[in-house]
Amino acid sequence: MTSASLRSLVRWFHIGVALVLGTYIYSPLRIDPLWTDIVRFGVIPLATVTGLCLWKQGRIAKLLRRRSPAERA
Template sequence: MSKKGVCHAGFVSHHGSPSCSVPASSGASRPVAAGLRDASRAVHLGAAGVLLLYVYGPADLALALRPWLQLAVVPVVSLTGLLLWKQARIRRLLTVARRRGQRPPTTSQSLPER
């Protein structure tokens, strides 16, 4: 008999502990992070395809692709690669920063009245 739990985002765990892996309801949409990851992966793979054309394509094509590679493709591959690699840490940092920004100031942090 398997235990089921529901995590904070409304996802069901089939292993007893809440894990955000399976939507709780059948009509639930995918989390935004999953869509962002899919989009980043598609852009990363598309840019990698352009790099493959540059390396293994004809010399004429390589000369035409060089400015695009320098200005767009290499920076995009670098940024999307970092995003895919460190997505959990980036999301955690943004969540912490957002929570800190929404907290009301404490009495010790408020400015003294004049």
């Protein structure tokens, strides 16, 4: 998978998570405690992780490309 296609996939996943979060905020779902827990412990952390991945994609790719000392020998 190329970095461009990975970034596109993460971007669309982030947009989907944001749509779920927006639906939760502007609908009567926030009264339901089950949806509140799903958003609090699932949707918000996913939105945070995907946002950080989009923001720091270059640094993450550089860390993943770095080889360990055992592989160099």
